[in-house]
Amino acid sequence: MENLERVLAEHPFLKGLEARHIELLAGCTSNVVFKPGEFIFREGEDADKFYLIRHGKVVVETFVPQKGPLLIRTRTKDDVFGWSWMIPPYKWHFDARAMELTRGLALDGKCLRGKCEEDHDLGYELMKRFATLIAERLEATRLQLMDIYGDHS
Amino acid sequence: MATTHKNNSLAGPEGSDVMMVRPFKIRRMIKETDDTFSLELGPRDGTRGFSFEPGQFNMLNVFGIGEVPISISGDPTKTDELLHTTRAVGTVTKAMKKLKVGDTIGIRGPYGKSWPVREVEGYDVVVVAGGIGLAPLRPVIYYLLANREKYGKIVLLYGTRTPEEILFRKDLEKWRARFDLETFMTVDRATGDWRGNVGVVTTLIGRAPFDHLNSAAMICGPEIMMRFTVLELQKRGLVDDKIFVSMERNMKCGVGLCGHCQLGASFVCKDGPVYRYDQIRGIFTKREL
Numbered sequence: 001m002e003n004l005e006r007v008l009a010e011h012p013f014l015k016g017l018e019a020r021h022i023e024l025l026a027g028c029t030s031n032v033v034f035k036p037g038e039f040i041f042r043e044g045e046d047a048d049k050f051y052l053i054r055h056g057k058v059v060v061e062t063f064v065p066q067k068g069p070l071l072i073r074t075r076t077k078d079d080v081f082g083w084s085w086m087i088p089p090y091k092w093h094f095d096a097r098a099m100e101l102t103r104g105l106a107l108d109g110k111c112l113r114g115k116c117e118e119d120h121d122l123g124y125e126l127m128k129r130f131a132t133l134i135a136e137r138l139e140a141t142r143l144q145l146m147d148i149y150g151d152h153s
Numbered sequence: 154m155a156t157t158h159k160n161n162s163l164a165g166p167e168g169s170d171v172m173m174v175r176p177f178k179i180r181r182m183i184k185e186t187d188d189t190f191s192l193e194l195g196p197r198d199g200t201r202g203f204s205f206e207p208g209q210f211n212m213l214n215v216f217g218i219g220e221v222p223i224s225i226s227g228d229p230t231k232t233d234e235l236l237h238t239t240r241a242v243g244t245v246t247k248a249m250k251k252l253k254v255g256d257t258i259g260i261r262g263p264y265g266k267s268w269p270v271r272e273v274e275g276y277d278v279v280v281v282a283g284g285i286g287l288a289p290l291r292p293v294i295y296y297l298l299a300n301r302e303k304y305g306k307i308v309l310l311y312g313t314r315t316p317e318e319i320l321f322r323k324d325l326e327k328w329r330a331r332f333d334l335e336t337f338m339t340v341d342r343a344t345g346d347w348r349g350n351v352g353v354v355t356t357l358i359g360r361a362p363f364d365h366l367n368s369a370a371m372i373c374g375p376e377i378m379m380r381f382t383v384l385e386l387q388k389r390g391l392v393d394d395k396i397f398v399s400m401e402r403n404m405k406c407g408v409g410l411c412g413h414c415q416l417g418a419s420f421v422c423k424d425g426p427v428y429r430y431d432q433i434r435g436i437f438t439k440r441e442l
């Protein structure tokens with residue numbers, strides 16, 4: 001457990017969290033390994049986790065009928081992915097697949113939702129971090145939608 | 154850091170007229186992507202060699218059709234080879250794409266201010282290219298690698314639309330294999346079989362390995378991409394006088410005479426295309442210029 005707490009405390013996404021909060025998070029955390037090609041979650045499934053990548057690469061994608069998967073964003077070492085666990089109805093909106101052997105930590109969203117309700121300081125700390133993440137994703141998605149290298153550029 | 158980057162001398166070879174068009178023969182034509190091609194050119198007029206600074210451009214004349222500014226995309230240390238990489242978008246560039254090996258093309262130049270490769274000696278150098286923007290920056294990479302010991306870390310961040318639109322694949326492969334150059338690539342969109350990064354080029358900046366207190370950045374790509382890249386670099390702590398961008402405006406004379414390429418109080422052909430960001434910050438984000 002101590003080791004898990006150290007790994008959590010050192011992850012850039014959680015940097016600065018108080019030791020007591022890290023301890024709470026550790027209670028909801030497990031080590032995970034995904035083989036290349038393995039799906040981590042699929043669109044429509046219950047979003048009951050989020051992930052911190054320690055090694056490897058994951059792609060968030062969506063399946064387009066007759067075209068196959070459309071790759072939206074890759075995530076690598078030190079990245080976080082999955083925020084549907086904190087927003088009702090807690091369902092994944094995309095698929096996530098390991099592009100290579102990926103190791104990381106899975107944080108149980110159901111468990112965390114309970115802890116955040118009990119300890120609003122923890123809830124606020126997590127909310128701040130996820131708000132920054134969501135804002136960054138939104139900006140990147142807007143740029144993607146602008147198709148800046150298209151014919152009109 | 155002063156901006157003393159080189160201006161064109163306003164004189165052609167051996168002091169000839171700055172506006173003189175020199176005939177060049179197309180020695181080789183390289184298909185880079187579906188709409189982008191490189192021309193390797195050699196002079197037809199008996200003169201030898203072609204010197205330029207990274208970031209400078211030539212006016213390329215497709216006889217009977219028109220003339221367009223195109224950056225030089227080759228190695229500045231090789232004066233026997235003149236390379237231009239062009240995306241076919243309109244009248245002149247599409248006509249240029251139809252030319253054949255052995256055909257003649259007119260060249261005026263080199264014009265414009267170059268990237269400040271000498272001023273950033275001793276610094277980490279972050280090169281950020283978007284789409285065809287890698288063409289004017291490729292000479293920078295060649296130059297930095299030829300003078301590798303003079304720089305700290307060199308980081309290349311390259312983003313393009315799809316995997317099919319990646320330019321200079323052979324160079325990128327070589328660069329990625331080097332230990333003294335950190336190359337990161339991403340595409341805006343891809344389908345199933347792509348193994349690389351997906352996401353806009355700005356998403357590479359947060360993690361790029363450079364020391365923000367001791368770095369300079371050179372950016373080239375669509376203006377929107379450059380704007381957001383500057384924001385991300387600023388977030389990483391880079392200051393505006395260490396950020397350089399390359400601007401594009403329609404051109405006619407290429408030498409500061411006609412006013413076609415005016416950008417605020419400056420002429421892109423003469424005072425640019427490379428600008429230090431703090432010197433154009435005000436107009437960089439202004440509309441309708």
Ligand SMILES: Cc1cc2nc3c(=O)[nH]c(=O)nc-3n(C[C@H](O)[C@H](O)[C@H](O)COP(=O)(O)OP(=O)(O)OC[C@H]3O[C@@H](n4cnc5c(N)ncnc54)[C@H](O)[C@@H]3O)c2cc1C
Pocket residue numbers: 151152153210219221222223224225238239240241242243244245246247285288289400401402403404426
């Ligand atoms: C200093 C400088 C360096 C340049 N370096 C390069 C280079 O290395 N390689 C390169 O491919 N281009 C480069 N350009 C851009 C190039 O000059 C233009 O693409 C070219 O002038 C277009 O001329 P055209 O007659 O083919 O198109 P036009 O017939 O004039 O335009 C046709 C259509 O293309 C669109 N268009 C025009 N310019 C662009 C553009 N830059 N990108 C996308 N769409 C455009 C127009 O909006 C129009 O809809 C540079 C421009 C400048 C100012």
Ligand code: FES
Pocket residue numbers: 403404405406407408409410411412413414415420421422423
């Ligand atoms: S193109 Fe004539 S002044 Fe710049």
